[in-house]
Amino acid sequence: MPAIQLTGVTRRFGDVCAVNDLTLAVEDHDFVTLLGPSGCGKTTTLRMIAGLETPTKGRIELNGEVVFDSEKKINLPANLRGVGLLFQHYALWPNMTIYENIAYPLAGKMAKSEIDKTVRSMAETVKIENLLDRYPAQLSGGQQQRAAIARTLAPRPRVILMDEPLSNLDAKLRLEMRSELQRLHLATGSAFLYVTHDQLEAMTLSTRICLMDRGVLRQDAPPLTVYRRPADLFAADFVGAPPINLMEVTGAGTGDEMNLTLPGDRLARFSFRDRTGEAVPPDGALTLGARPEMIHLGETGLPGTIYSVLPAGMETTVRVQTEGALLTAVVFGAAPLAIGASARVSFAGEDLLLFRRDSGKLLGAGKLLLS
Ligand SMILES: Nc1ncnc2c1ncn2[C@@H]1O[C@H](COP(=O)(O)OP(=O)(O)OP(=O)(O)O)[C@@H](O)[C@H]1O
Numbered sequence: 325m326p327a328i329q330l331t332g333v334t335r336r337f338g339d340v341c342a343v344n345d346l347t348l349a350v351e352d353h354d355f356v357t358l359l360g361p362s363g364c365g366k367t368t369t370l371r372m373i374a375g376l377e378t379p380t381k382g383r384i385e386l387n388g389e390v391v392f393d394s395e396k397k398i399n400l401p402a403n404l405r406g407v408g409l410l411f412q413h414y415a416l417w418p419n420m421t422i423y424e425n426i427a428y429p430l431a432g433k434m435a436k437s438e439i440d441k442t443v444r445s446m447a448e449t450v451k452i453e454n455l456l457d458r459y460p461a462q463l464s465g466g467q468q469q470r471a472a473i474a475r476t477l478a479p480r481p482r483v484i485l486m487d488e489p490l491s492n493l494d495a496k497l498r499l500e501m502r503s504e505l506q507r508l509h510l511a512t513g514s515a516f517l518y519v520t521h522d523q524l525e526a527m528t529l530s531t532r533i534c535l536m537d538r539g540v541l542r543q544d545a546p547p548l549t550v551y552r553r554p555a556d557l558f559a560a561d562f563v564g565a566p567p568i569n570l571m572e573v574t575g576a577g578t579g580d581e582m583n584l585t586l587p588g589d590r591l592a593r594f595s596f597r598d599r600t601g602e603a604v605p606p607d608g609a610l611t612l613g614a615r616p617e618m619i620h621l622g623e624t625g626l627p628g629t630i631y632s633v634l635p636a637g638m639e640t641t642v643r644v645q646t647e648g649a650l651l652t653a654v655v656f657g658a659a660p661l662a663i664g665a666s667a668r669v670s671f672a673g674e675d676l677l678l679f680r681r682d683s684g685k686l687l688g689a690g691k692l693l694l695s
């Protein structure tokens with residue numbers, strides 16, 4: 325029995341369909357991220373699960389209990405749904421100490437000594453045990469965020485919903501809090517549904533990514549599957565930094581081998597390793613996708629010139645202008661390259677991607693050999 329089950333959930337606001345026929349399951353121990361651009365319906369989805377927003381249509385179950393059903397007219401109020409909620413603007417009570425803030429949702433639910441034990445152990449987990457006597461205003465942003473997490477987790481909810489909880493923090497703290505969240509998730513075993521528009525956060529934290537676009541679920545898969553086998557061009561382009569290189573190509577042939585014409589009329593051969601059920605369109609209009617780590621700079625391949633070199637210490641992002649395409653490559657370590665110098669580009673590995681250009685759907689993955 326999934327901890328969260330949405331079936332055909334839709335929410336309209338006038339003409340806007342914020343969430344469109346969403347079906348989605350989150351199991352215990354899952355860490356699912358809802359990922360997608362601004363306005364794609366992430367917050368609305370979370371609010372409907374929490375009971376803060378009423379769906380136009382559909383059914384929502386939590387731990388096997390129907391909490392909303394548009395046909396059966398079931399709509400359990402938010403306070404009876406037993407979910408833990410954490411938003412970007414986590415409002416700690418300013419007139420209560422951190423201790424009182426964490427203890428607040430426990431009042432009346434357990435004995436005083438039990439509350440004390442829970443508050444102290446939660447505070448220890450998020451490393452704020454020495455700040456319990458302070459007021460929120462006397463804490464840094466990161467410490468306040470930890471306190472808010474402790475308050476959310478203290479009642480031990482089986483379902484935890486988080487809406488961009490780290491977006492107010494600076495980059496270093498965000499990285500630190502990411503690993504804390506990962507550990508907390510393991511420690512609690514609860515189902516986490518986590519909203520972010522940061523693809524790196526989704527990639528690194530989740531067991532599954534649900535990628536949304538304009539209210540529609542585009543792909544529901546583990547992070548590395550979304551990265552290596554994106555369902556369509558939208559998924560391919562949204563996930564990955566620097567973004568995937570996309571080139572308009574023409575393809576001919578059937579079976580596991582295809583002839584491609586690349587930008588600049590260069591011919592190449594594509595051998596599929598994996599194929600989806602999608603067919604090659606009659607006009608052969610395809611898009612070739614190559615992740616930056618698949619672009620290889622060497623002695624052979626497409627001729628080009630170095631357009632820019634961005635060293636970041638651990639790796640260097642190099643852009644190369646070839647005939648008809650500006651390609652981004654990521655090279656490990658430093659790259660002794662000068663802007664304007666000539667370079668040759670080839671395509672490494674067996675995970676190059678081919679998409680139909682009309683529907684954007686993935687045709688398959690494989691190897692590309694320049695003729
Ligand atoms: N109360 C409302 N009334 C009218 N339209 C709304 C309301 N709430 C949300 N919407 C619309 O529904 C769509 C989805 O909004 P939602 O807040 O779920 O997006 P989001 O994915 O959380 O975006 P962001 O990343 O910017 O937070 C948007 O087009 C938004 O304008």
Ligand SMILES: [Mg+2]
Pocket residue numbers: 366367368
């Ligand atoms: Mg939002």
